[in-house]
Amino acid sequence: MKILITGADGQLAKAIVKSKPSNIEIIALTKNDLNLIDKNKIKKIIRETRPDWVINCAAFTNVEKAEENPDLVMKINSESVKTISDTLKSSKGNLLHISSDFVFDGKKGKSYKPYDKLSPLGIYGKSKAKAEKYINQILGGLNQGIILRTSWLIGPYGKNFLIKMLELHQTKTNINVVMDQIGCITSTTNLANVCWKIIKNKSRLLDINNKKVPILHYCEAGVSSWYDIAEAIGEIGLRYKLISKKAKINPIKTIDYPSKVERPLFSLLDCELSKRLLDLKPPNWRFTLEELIKEIKQNKL
Ligand SMILES: NC(=O)c1ccc[n+]([C@@H]2O[C@H](COP(=O)([O-])OP(=O)(O)OC[C@H]3O[C@@H](n4cnc5c(N)ncnc54)[C@H](OP(=O)(O)O)[C@@H]3O)[C@@H](O)[C@H]2O)c1
DSSP: OEEEEESTTSHHHHHHHHTOOTTOEEEEEOTTTOOTTOHHHHHHHHHHHOOSEEEEOOOOOOHHHHHHOHHHHHIIIIIHHHHHHHHHHHHTOEEEEEEEGGGSOSOSSSOBOTTSOOOOOSHHHHHHHHHHHHHHHHHTTTTOEEEEEEOSEEOSSSSSHHHHHHHHHHHOSEEEEESSOEEOOEEHHHHHHHHHHHHHTHHHHTTTTTTSOOEEEEOOBSOEEHHHHHHHHHHHHHHTTSSSOOOEEEEEOGGGSOOSSOOOSBOOBOOHHHHHHHTOOOOBHHHHHHHHHHHHHHHHO
16 A cells, blocks of 8 residues: 655654554655645646555644745645645545644634534634635545544654753743643654554545545543643653753743734544544543653653
C-alpha cells in the first residue's frame, strides 16, 4: 500500500512516518516538495504516484498569523483540500484529512461530538471548517474520505506547547498561562497510531455518516486547562531531570492575554465514536505527558 503524506516536516507527519508499518510505502512530501498553494502540482503528483491514501498533515497552523493572512490560509488549508479531494476522486485514492477542535466556537458547554454543527471563530478555524465542507461535497458517499479531528497537538519535537514550556520553565522565573481555555492535549505519537489504525480498519468506518464522510475525534482522556498542563510539564520535567528548575505559573484569563484571535474556551472533543469503532483506549493526558517527557529525555541521552 502506498501512502502520500503532505507537510512532512511537521510534528504529526514526522510521527506518522516514524511509526509506519513495514508493509507500507511512504511518499513523504515537505512544503518544498509539494507546496499546497500549487494546485497543478497537487494534481500532477497524485496522478503520477497514484497513492492508495493521502494523509493531509500540511496546514498553516499559526492561528495568530492566520488572522493577518486570510487569503493565504484559505488557499493552503481549504482550497488545496478541494484539489486533493477532486484528484483522489478520479484516481480512486482515499483521503485521511486532519482537522481541528477550532472548527467549534467552544460555547456548547459540553464536549463536541463528531456531527455537531460547525461554528468556527477565527480564520484558521474557518479554513479548517471549509476544508471539511469540500471533502464532504466531493467525497461524501464514496467511501474515499475520512476526517480526523484532534486538539492541542504536542510531541517530542517540533513547535508545540510542551517544547515551549520546557524551555520557559528552564529560562524564566514567572510564566503567565491561560487558565480558562479548557480542552485536552493529543500526543503526535498516539495520533499517528490512530491514523494507521484508521487506514487498516477502513471497512469498519464505512457508512457511519450516511452519504457523508465519516468524522472521527481523537484526543487523550481527561480534561484540563493550559495552566494545568504548564504546571504538570514543570513537575514531570523536573522529576525526569529534563529541566533543573520549575517556573512559577501565573494563571491568567484569556481576555488578559494579548491576542488577535478569538479562541474556543471549551473545545473538548468527544471521542466515544472512534473509541468504539477502532477499539481505542486513550490514556489520561498526564500519563501521555509523562510518556512524551520520558521520550524527550531518552532522545537526549
Ligand atoms: N498543532 C495543533 O495543536 C493542532 C490541533 C488540531 C489540529 N491540528 C491539525 O493537525 C495537522 C498537523 O498539525 P501539526 O501540529 O503537525 O502542524 P505543523 O507542525 O505546523 O506542521 C504543518 C506542516 O505543514 C507545512 N505547510 C505549511 N504551509 C504549507 C504549504 N503551503 N504547503 C505544504 N506544506 C505546508 C508546514 O511547513 P512550514 O512549517 O515550513 O510552514 C509544516 O511542516 C494540521 O492539519 C493541523 O491543522 C493541529
